Amino acid sequence: xxxxxxxxxxxxxxxxxxxxxxxxxxxxxxxxxxxxxxxxxxxxxxxxxxxxxxxxxxxxxxxxxxxxxxxxxxxxxxxxxxxxxxxxxxxxxxxxxxxxxxxxxxxxxxxxxxxxxxxxxxxxxxxxxxxxxxxxxxxxxxxxxxxxxxxxx
Amino acid sequence: xxxxxxxxxxxxxxxxxxxxxxxxxxxxxxxxxxxxxxxxxxxxxxxxxxxxxxxxxxxxxxxxxxxxxxxxxxxxxxxxxxxxxxxxxxxxxxxxxxxxxxxxxxxxxxxxxxxxxxxxxxxxxxxxxxxxxxxxxxxxxxxxxxxxxxxxx
Amino acid sequence: xxxxxxxxxxxxxxxxxxxxxxxxxxxxxxxxxxxxxxxxxxxxxxxxxxxxxxxxxxxxxxxxxxxxxxxxxxxxxxxxxxxxxxxxxxxxxxxxxxxxxxxxxxxxxxxxxxxxxxxxxxxxxxxxxxxxxxxxxxxxxxxxxxxxxxxxx
Amino acid sequence: xxxxxxxxxxxxxxxxxxxxxxxxxxxxxxxxxxxxxxxxxxxxxxxxxxxxxxxxxxxxxxxxxxxxxxxxxxxxxxxxxxxxxxxxxxxxxxxxxxxxxxxxxxxxxxxxxxxxxxxxxxxxxxxxxxxxxxxxxxxxxxxxxxxxxxxxx
Amino acid sequence: xxxxxxxxxxxxxxxxxxxxxxxxxxxxxxxxxxxxxxxxxxxxxxxxxxxxxxxxxxxxxxxxxxxxxxxxxxxxxxxxxxxxxxxxxxxxxxxxxxxxxxxxxxxxxxxxxxxxxxxxxxxxxxxxxxxxxxxxxxxxxxxxxxxxxxxxx
Amino acid sequence: xxxxxxxxxxxxxxxxxxxxxxxxxxxxxxxxxxxxxxxxxxxxxxxxxxxxxxxxxxxxxxxxxxxxxxxxxxxxxxxxxxxxxxxxxxxxxxxxxxxxxxxxxxxxxxxxxxxxxxxxxxxxxxxxxxxxxxxxxxxxxxxxxxxxxxxxx
Numbered sequence: 001x002x003x004x005x006x007x008x009x010x011x012x013x014x015x016x017x018x019x020x021x022x023x024x025x026x027x028x029x030x031x032x033x034x035x036x037x038x039x040x041x042x043x044x045x046x047x048x049x050x051x052x053x054x055x056x057x058x059x060x061x062x063x064x065x066x067x068x069x070x071x072x073x074x075x076x077x078x079x080x081x082x083x084x085x086x087x088x089x090x091x092x093x094x095x096x097x098x099x100x101x102x103x104x105x106x107x108x109x110x111x112x113x114x115x116x117x118x119x120x121x122x123x124x125x126x127x128x129x130x131x132x133x134x135x136x137x138x139x140x141x142x143x144x145x146x147x148x149x150x151x152x153x
Numbered sequence: 154x155x156x157x158x159x160x161x162x163x164x165x166x167x168x169x170x171x172x173x174x175x176x177x178x179x180x181x182x183x184x185x186x187x188x189x190x191x192x193x194x195x196x197x198x199x200x201x202x203x204x205x206x207x208x209x210x211x212x213x214x215x216x217x218x219x220x221x222x223x224x225x226x227x228x229x230x231x232x233x234x235x236x237x238x239x240x241x242x243x244x245x246x247x248x249x250x251x252x253x254x255x256x257x258x259x260x261x262x263x264x265x266x267x268x269x270x271x272x273x274x275x276x277x278x279x280x281x282x283x284x285x286x287x288x289x290x291x292x293x294x295x296x297x298x299x300x301x302x303x304x305x306x
Numbered sequence: 307x308x309x310x311x312x313x314x315x316x317x318x319x320x321x322x323x324x325x326x327x328x329x330x331x332x333x334x335x336x337x338x339x340x341x342x343x344x345x346x347x348x349x350x351x352x353x354x355x356x357x358x359x360x361x362x363x364x365x366x367x368x369x370x371x372x373x374x375x376x377x378x379x380x381x382x383x384x385x386x387x388x389x390x391x392x393x394x395x396x397x398x399x400x401x402x403x404x405x406x407x408x409x410x411x412x413x414x415x416x417x418x419x420x421x422x423x424x425x426x427x428x429x430x431x432x433x434x435x436x437x438x439x440x441x442x443x444x445x446x447x448x449x450x451x452x453x454x455x456x457x458x459x
Numbered sequence: 460x461x462x463x464x465x466x467x468x469x470x471x472x473x474x475x476x477x478x479x480x481x482x483x484x485x486x487x488x489x490x491x492x493x494x495x496x497x498x499x500x501x502x503x504x505x506x507x508x509x510x511x512x513x514x515x516x517x518x519x520x521x522x523x524x525x526x527x528x529x530x531x532x533x534x535x536x537x538x539x540x541x542x543x544x545x546x547x548x549x550x551x552x553x554x555x556x557x558x559x560x561x562x563x564x565x566x567x568x569x570x571x572x573x574x575x576x577x578x579x580x581x582x583x584x585x586x587x588x589x590x591x592x593x594x595x596x597x598x599x600x601x602x603x604x605x606x607x608x609x610x611x612x
Numbered sequence: 613x614x615x616x617x618x619x620x621x622x623x624x625x626x627x628x629x630x631x632x633x634x635x636x637x638x639x640x641x642x643x644x645x646x647x648x649x650x651x652x653x654x655x656x657x658x659x660x661x662x663x664x665x666x667x668x669x670x671x672x673x674x675x676x677x678x679x680x681x682x683x684x685x686x687x688x689x690x691x692x693x694x695x696x697x698x699x700x701x702x703x704x705x706x707x708x709x710x711x712x713x714x715x716x717x718x719x720x721x722x723x724x725x726x727x728x729x730x731x732x733x734x735x736x737x738x739x740x741x742x743x744x745x746x747x748x749x750x751x752x753x754x755x756x757x758x759x760x761x762x763x764x765x
Numbered sequence: 766x767x768x769x770x771x772x773x774x775x776x777x778x779x780x781x782x783x784x785x786x787x788x789x790x791x792x793x794x795x796x797x798x799x800x801x802x803x804x805x806x807x808x809x810x811x812x813x814x815x816x817x818x819x820x821x822x823x824x825x826x827x828x829x830x831x832x833x834x835x836x837x838x839x840x841x842x843x844x845x846x847x848x849x850x851x852x853x854x855x856x857x858x859x860x861x862x863x864x865x866x867x868x869x870x871x872x873x874x875x876x877x878x879x880x881x882x883x884x885x886x887x888x889x890x891x892x893x894x895x896x897x898x899x900x901x902x903x904x905x906x907x908x909x910x911x912x913x914x915x916x917x918x
Contacts, residue, residue: 005285006210008544013206013282013518017542019484019563025325032292053166056821057159059319060380061227064829067376067384068225070526070539072274073281074214074519078526078539080376080384082414083323085314104325108541113281120273120292121225128226128266129166132158135297139185139273142292161850166824170848172790172869178631209515212625213686217523220682220690223832223845227825231832231845233682233690235720236629238620257631261847311897312822319818319894331478338904359778362668363771365472366533367839370676373529373537378833378886379893380826386529386537388567389476391467410478419893426885426904427837434838434878435778438770441909445797445885448904464744465669472665472741491751512625516618520686531680531733532740533673572740579732579751580684587685587725588625591617598644598732598754603747637784671778672839679835679843692835692843694873695782697773716784 006075015075021108024149030115031100032142034123038094040134045090055088058099058125062086065121066103066114076113081105086118099123100145106152112144159228168228174261177302181256183268185295187276188249193287197250198243208241211252211278215239218274219256219267229266234258239271252276253298259305265297312381321381327414330455336421337406338448340429344400346440351396361394364405364431368392371427372409372420382419387411392424405429406451412458418450465534474534480567483608489574490559491601493582497553499593504549514547517558517584521545524580525562525573535572540564545577558582559604565611571603618687627687633720636761642727643712644754646735650706652746657702667700670711670737674698677733678715678726688725693717698730711735712757718764724756771840780840786873789914795880796865797907799888803859805899810855820853823864823890827851830886831868831879841878846870851883864888865910871917877909 008014044054063084070078083104088097101118103111123139130137161167197207216237223231236257241250254271256264276292283290314320350360369390376384389410394403407424409417429445436443467473503513522543529537542563547556560577562570582598589596620626656666675696682690695716700709713730715723735751742749773779809819828849835843848869853862866883868876888904895902 006282011206012546013210013515013522014544015522015540015542017563019541019565053164053821056319056818057166057227057825060822060825061225063319063321064377064380065225071523072214072218072221072225073278074210074523075278076281077541080386080539081321082325082383083321085320087318104323106325112284113277116277116280116292120277123295124266124269124273125226125228127269128229129159131265137296139269139295140293142276142295143290144288165852166821166828167850168828168846168848170869172847172871206515209512209625210519213516213519216625216627217683217686224829227829230847233692233845234627235631235689236627238626240624257629259631312894317818319822359668359776362472362665363672363778363839366669366672367837369472369474370530370533371837374837378826378830378837379890380822381890382893386539387474388478388536389474391473393471410476412478418896419889422889422892422904426889429907430878430881430885431838431840433881434841435771437877443908445881445907446905448888448907449902450900465741470665472669512623516625516686520684524684527684531673531677531684532737533669534737535740571743572736575736575739575751579736582754583725583728583732584685584687586728587688588618590724594756596755598728599752601735601751601754602749668778675778675780676836676839692845693780694784694842695780697779699777716782718784 013075018077018108023106023108023152025106025152026110026149027104028110028112028115029102029146030119030144032119032123033096033098033140034126035096035138035140037134037136040130041090041094043133054129057129058122059086061125062101062118062122066118069114069117073113077109079105079107079111081111081114084118086122097126110147112147116142166228171230171261176259176261176305178259178305179263179302181263181265181268182299183272183297184253185272185276186249186251186293187279188291188293190287190289191247193283194243194247196286207279207282210282211275212239214278215254215271215275219271222267222270226266230262232258232260232264234264234267237271239275250279263300265300269295319381324383324414329412329414329458331412331458332416332455333410334416334418334421335408335452336425336450338425338429339402339404339446340432341402341444341446343440343442346436347396347400349439360432360435363435364428365392367431368407368424368428372424375420375423379419383415385411385413385417387417387420390424392428403432416453418453422448472534477536477567482565482567482611484565484611485569485608486563487569487571487574488561488605489578489603491578491582492555492557492599493585494555494597494599496593496595499589500549500553502592513585513588516588517581518545520584521560521577521581525577528573528576532572536568538564538566538570540570540573543577545581556585569606571606575601625687630689630720635718635720635764637718637764638722638761639716640722640724640727641714641758642731642756644731644735645708645710645752646738647708647750647752649746649748652742653702653706655745666741669741670734671698673737674713674730674734678730681726681729685725689721691717691719691723693723693726696730698734722759724759728754778840783842783873788871788873788917790871790917791875791914792869793875793877793880794867794911795884795909797884797888798861798863798905799891800861800903800905802899802901805895806855806859808898819891819894822894823887824851826890827866827883827887831883834879834882838878842874844870844872844876846876846879849883851887862891875912877912881907
């Protein structure tokens with residue numbers, strides 16, 4: 001029998017049955033980065049309004065995509081998440097923007113795909129908004145950094 | 154005036170006006186990778202049916218997401234793409250799956266975001282299907298590798 | 307600290323965390339109107355079949371949009387609503403159609419945006435169906451008129 | 460008063476109010492078939508990779524559509540289903556593919572429309588993938604074969 | 613090489629490249645039926661308003677689904693259709709409703725899947741609205757009956 | 766015969782056939798307003814970051830909704846718009862925010878519903894973000910102010 005839980009005994013794709021699992025508070029945090037030229041970072045940061053809008057747009061896109069995760073990842077359960085927050089940071093190296101997303105729900109299964117989706121779409125939105133001035137961007141190191149579950153009263 | 158083309162003179166987000174641009178055949182190719190344990194790769198490959206389904210599922214998810222790019226990236230133009238193909242490769246290092254996506258359209262603007270979206274969602278789908286057996290996966294090096302335009306008869 | 311609950315301490319947009327809030331039965335009622343020429347109202351009402359279809363189409367569009375509210379309003383929680391009803395009324399002034407929508411759910415947060423969405427999309431659908439014969443239509447007075455919560459057994 | 464539960468007293472469409480109904484584990488199973496030429500079935504089955512991909516694609520499309528049922532059927536409640544599985548079978552008559560889908564949720568209303576949606580979209584996806592080689596296909600006998608509810612602990 | 617045009621040389625799913633195909637006016641007509649008890653048909657027809665709404669709802673659902681075909685059938689090209697019409701008929705046998713849908717576009721590829729989608733979703737919407745009073749319904753004989761292309765000036 | 770162009774001869778809803786209409790550059794501009802307390806406007810404007818984000822979020826929501834108009838208004842043609850811009854203004858009365866949206870496409874039919882959709886969703890997004898501090902908001906005067914078509918080279 002397959003150890004890959006999304007495949008049934010014949011190896012065919014299916015949604016895992018989580019109906020009987022306990023409702024718990026589930027939190028996930030994912031992060032990632034988009035590498036770019038120092039000049040692009042300067043352009044984003046120097047123009048106060050522009051900066052607000054590039055990151056604000058990416059943040060909104062990320063939250064919206066987190067809510068659509070179940071419509072994008074075929075075997076993900078559709079989950080009405082109850083929290084999503086996206087943060088950006090500019091490390092001193094001036095060669096990348098760090099992205100972190102956290103998601104939360106009280107449900108029968110976790111929300112790590114929602115957090116990873118938020119990070120990925122935030123990165124792609126930054127890419128889209130800066131691609132006219134920077135052809136070197138790379139989205140990288142997208143990964144889960146925290147996943148917890150705790151009792152739901 | 155901002156050099157970032159998606160921001161108008163006040164730095165506010167807007168869709169770039171491409172109405173007057175020439176309709177040309179536009180092709181984009183993007184690639185990326187998902188790093189994972191050799192054991193996970195072995196699990197995917199050793200079970201013929203399972204392998205077919207993990208990659209087949211990721212491929213379908215990628216194509217479907219490419220078609221929805223304009224609904225996921227706020228300032229992307231909605232583009233009815235006329236071709237999308239997704240390829241996977243297993244390098245000898247046995248520590249990652251390489252993903253490549255190509256997209257095509259005859260339109261007034263290019264399809265690089267569609268190709269990048271396909272690669273990202275393919276990677277996240279693989280992540281989702283294997284996360285029960287591998288907690289170490291990282292999506293990385295997602296980037297554009299080709300973008301061309303040519304005359305549309 | 308910002309009093310606008312959708313903005314975190316730095317003023318950045320985020321989904322409010324409602325995970326720990328109590329599940330209650332939540333009802334919302336919104337209303338609004340679309341002003342139009344008396345002649346347009348007469349056209350809608352005189353043709354029995356046509357009338358049924360203009361309002362029936364608007365009603366269905368409204369219910370469908372209420373269900374998609376979390377995909378349209380960026381910081382709205384996605385809520386699987388358990389009831390939605392849309393009513394139309396023709397006041398004696400013969401210069402407008404009144405629209406009322408009620409929504410209901412047992413959840414951790416309310417459904418006023420769903421009710422407002424239903425009213426707005428009902429109005430726009432009527433606009434779309436009548437715009438060939440009336441260039442004067444205006445959607446107006448869209449507002450919340452009731453919001454309650456009560457114990458969920 | 461209308462006996463059709465989706466119509467209110469005036470015969471106008473509305474979502475039925477299920478807010479007060481008991482949360483129970485609800486299962487539905489639907490089935491259907493797509494009739495085709497024996498030659499088309501042979502093409503699907505003889506090419507091992509192709510076969511895997513035709514049915515794998517149809518299976519993924521079916522699961523994704525089941526999750527979107529509330530966005531496709533106007534008066535369906537949006538339901539975050541917790542399980543979906545799709546099976547195919549080739550009867551000895553060699554003139555059709557049988558499709559079966561099961562769906563599951565702990566909720567206030569049932570998931571039969573989700574199961575019927577999965578069967579219908581699986582059939583249409585097979586149709587789409589084979590229509591270049593077979594103009595005779597017919598989707599038929601789509602129906603509910605099981606619907607149960609049981610206590611949710 | 614595979615004769616199934618949606619599978620590439622390795623048998624992997626892909627969207628067929630239609631970029632270079634000629635833009636032509638393409639029309640498709642599909643039909644199907646939903647079998648039900650004579651009593652259910654009488655209920656739909658006897659209540660004039662109710663009837664209008666059951667079929668009006670099904671018609672709207674069908675048109676909306678036709679527009680989403682490219683988001684539901686994985687390898688379908690997303691096509692901004694320029695016409696869709698849905699008709700219902702009650703044969704003298706009083707045991708079924710006949711459904712016909714026609715779709716049209718000026719594009720590089722045809723719209724038969726859109727017509728088939730409209731018929732299928734119309735049938736499922738009728739099913740949803742009548743399932744409380746009739747457990748015997750079956751969706752059947754969904755098929756393409758016409759597909760043409762002609763010069764686009 | 767009905768003068769309402771979305772209804773066929775029997776008064777049943779259908780998408781108008783625009784296949785044969787000339788491709789022209791079509792522009793639409795719509796506007797509207799959201800009335801609110803002076804205090805709410807002050808809160809939005811005084812906090813520079815918060816202000817940027819409330820309006821930035823509304824602007825992004827508006828653009829995204831404009832792109833989805835064909836999926837929200839049942840008889841609207843799905844139109845891949847090639848431009849969308851959303852502007853906000855604070856009149857001296859300090860009792861409302863004015864919203865204006867312009868949309869553009871080279872197509873067979875106009876984009877006024879897209880512009881009206883953008884205005885409506887911008888207003889509802891502002892409503893959503895401010896509803897915790899202001900219960901008096903009203904969305905009003907949503908209307909088309911310009912619609913043009915010109916030759917497409």
